[in-house]
Amino acid sequence: MSVATMQAIVKPEPKPGARLQEVQVPEVGLRDVLVRVRAASICGTDLHIYKWDRWSARRIHPPLVFGHEFCGTVERVGAEVEGVRTGDFVSAEMHLACGRCFQCRTGQRHICQNVRIIGVDADGCFAEFVKIPESNIWKIDPAIPVEYAAVLDPLGNAVHTVLAGEIAGRSVAVTGCGPIGLFAIAVARACGAGTIIASEPHPFRQKLAVKIGASLVVDPEKLDATAEVLAATNGVGADVVLEMSGHPRAVRQAFQMLRRGGRISLLGIPSRPLELDLANDVIFKGATVQGINGRRVFETWYEMQALLKSGRLDLAPLITDRIALADYEHGMELLLSGNASKVLMYPNGKP
Numbered sequence: 521m522s523v524a525t526m527q528a529i530v531k532p533e534p535k536p537g538a539r540l541q542e543v544q545v546p547e548v549g550l551r552d553v554l555v556r557v558r559a560a561s562i563c564g565t566d567l568h569i570y571k572w573d574r575w576s577a578r579r580i581h582p583p584l585v586f587g588h589e590f591c592g593t594v595e596r597v598g599a600e601v602e603g604v605r606t607g608d609f610v611s612a613e614m615h616l617a618c619g620r621c622f623q624c625r626t627g628q629r630h631i632c633q634n635v636r637i638i639g640v641d642a643d644g645c646f647a648e649f650v651k652i653p654e655s656n657i658w659k660i661d662p663a664i665p666v667e668y669a670a671v672l673d674p675l676g677n678a679v680h681t682v683l684a685g686e687i688a689g690r691s692v693a694v695t696g697c698g699p700i701g702l703f704a705i706a707v708a709r710a711c712g713a714g715t716i717i718a719s720e721p722h723p724f725r726q727k728l729a730v731k732i733g734a735s736l737v738v739d740p741e742k743l744d745a746t747a748e749v750l751a752a753t754n755g756v757g758a759d760v761v762l763e764m765s766g767h768p769r770a771v772r773q774a775f776q777m778l779r780r781g782g783r784i785s786l787l788g789i790p791s792r793p794l795e796l797d798l799a800n801d802v803i804f805k806g807a808t809v810q811g812i813n814g815r816r817v818f819e820t821w822y823e824m825q826a827l828l829k830s831g832r833l834d835l836a837p838l839i840t841d842r843i844a845l846a847d848y849e850h851g852m853e854l855l856l857s858g859n860a861s862k863v864l865m866y867p868n869g870k871p
Contacts, residue, residue, distance in 0.1 A: 527867065528585045528647030529848050536572045540846055543585065546643065546651035550600040553652050555610060559670040560645045561589035562851050562863045564698065569640075570852050579640065587646030588614040588639030591660060591669035601654045609660045611672045612652045613817050614638040614645075629817040630680075646845065648867045658821050664828050667839050671703075671862055672824055675835070676815035677787060678703035679824050681762050684810050685783040688712035693749050693758035694734070695774045696765025696788055697725040699861050702732055702838050704762050709733035710832040713760075717752050719745040719770065722858045731837045740773065749777035757782060768794040775801035783808040838862050844869045 528543045548554045569576050569586050580586075594608040604610070617624050617632035624632050638644050638652065660669045668675075677700050692713045694701050697720035708716055709732070718734040720726050721741045729737045738748045749758055757779030763771055766788030775796060778784050784807060796802070802809060815821065827833045841863040843851050847870075854860040 526648035527845065528643075529587065529845065531569055531572075531580060531582045531584045531586055533582050534572065534577060534580075536570070538570055538586070538848065538852075540848065543647070545649050548596060548598050548651060550598040551654050552598045553601060553604050553610070553654050553657050554595045554597070555590075555592040555612070555645075555650050555652060555657075556595045557590050557592040557645055557648060557650055557867050559591055559666050559864045559866055560587050560845075561670045561674070562587075562848075562855055562865065563589050563674060564855075565640065566646075567852060567855055571856075584640075585643040585645075585647050586639050587644040588637060589671060589673040590645035590650065591666060591672070592645075592650070594657075595649060597654070604654055604657050604659070609662060609669070610652075611658050611660055611669055612638070613656045613658060613815065613821070614652075614673060615814055615817070616642075616653065616656065617817070630814045630820075646848070646865065658818065661825060661829060664825070667842075667864060668828055668835055670864055671699075671835070671839070672821070673815075674700050674862075675703050675707075676820045676824055677812070678707050679827065680815050680820045681764070681785045681787045681812045682707045682711065683820075683823060684785045684812060685760065685808065687760060689714050690759035691715045691717075691753050691756075693717045693719065693761045693774070693777050694729075695719045695745070695761070695763050695770040696767065697722070697729045697737075698764060699838065700787065701725075701762070701764035702728055702861060703835070704764060705729055705734050706732045706833055706835060706838070707827065708760075708762075710827055710830070715752055717749050717758065719749075719773070724859045725861070728837060728840075728861055732834075740770065745770075745773050746776040753779070759783070760785070762787070764788050766790045768792075772796065772801075775807070778805065778807055780805045781807070783810065785810045785812050787812040839864060842866065842870055 617629040618634035
């Protein structure tokens with residue numbers, strides 16, 4: 521392989537699947553940073569692209585190198601890059617804010633109305649190299665392991681959700697224990713939450729929820745999750761509910777298990793509109809309802825780094841599989857089966 525090309529996982533055409541192929545190494549602009557990927561992580565969005573569902577058909581324009589969770593080492597920088605040097609250990613905020621809209625100009629870059637996402641709207645990190653604007657680069661403290669550095673993107677979603685309100689000493693219910701829901705349990709535990717009740721139907725994820733710090737795990741297909749939360753909180757309901765699944769039944773249960781005056785933070789994305797009992801579950805409860813999108817830039821990143829450096833946040837049980845980039849199909853199938861949490865891929869072969 522020549523120095524001008526690299527191996528990458530490409531969505532070559534609008535249909536299910538992907539292909540490992542040789543592509544051009546990205547050209548670096550004046551303010552760009554070229555990063556040699558050390559590890560990349562597969563996300564739920566990547567599964568949507570791989571399966572080629574309705575969302576992907578509307579949003580993705582092949583050919584595309586996908587992937588947006590990674591860490592790596594800076595290979596080279598553009599002529600006008602000032603704060604990043606060759607050899608720096610980095611990750612990146614992959615949401616590219618426009619910098620011009622109302623949200624961007626009022627400190628809300630994470631909900632930019634013109635956002636573009638690397639790995640979705642531009643070539644991503646499932647490759648040997650990825651190009652990132654300097655403004656989006658995040659330098660990683662060398663004390664943070666590569667495996668943790670590769671999952672800062674989804675960890676940031678969890679940190680944003682958990683820390684969107686008071687958490688220390690609060691009872692917490694988490695509906696949905698996919699990777700971000702599991703991260704949320706770990707973050708809530710590290711930040712001093714009281715009783716943590718998780719609702720999750722898949723046996724593999726139930727076991728991980730216990731391992732990562734849940735006080736109680738409920739199978740909503742066998743038990744009434746709302747009743748179990750009420751029983752665990754002396755009939756009051758959870759102080760904080762973190763809805764991470766987007767499943768219509770789970771969303772409705774999340775509102776029902778919230779105590780009067782409590783806070784519910786919604787990160788899971790439903791696939792279609794759903795109906796809620798606003799009168800009883802929101803208005804009469806005096807509930808605080810929050811929509812959570814992405815990570816606050818870069819506030820959440822500083823919070824993540826502090827948590828990881830504190831040593832209180834143990835993510836090791838959630839890094840369930842490590843594979844070579846060439847084995848990406850196996851990684852996708854593992855995640856689709858539900859028998860994995862975070863799958864890391866290594867461009868230079870499994871470590």
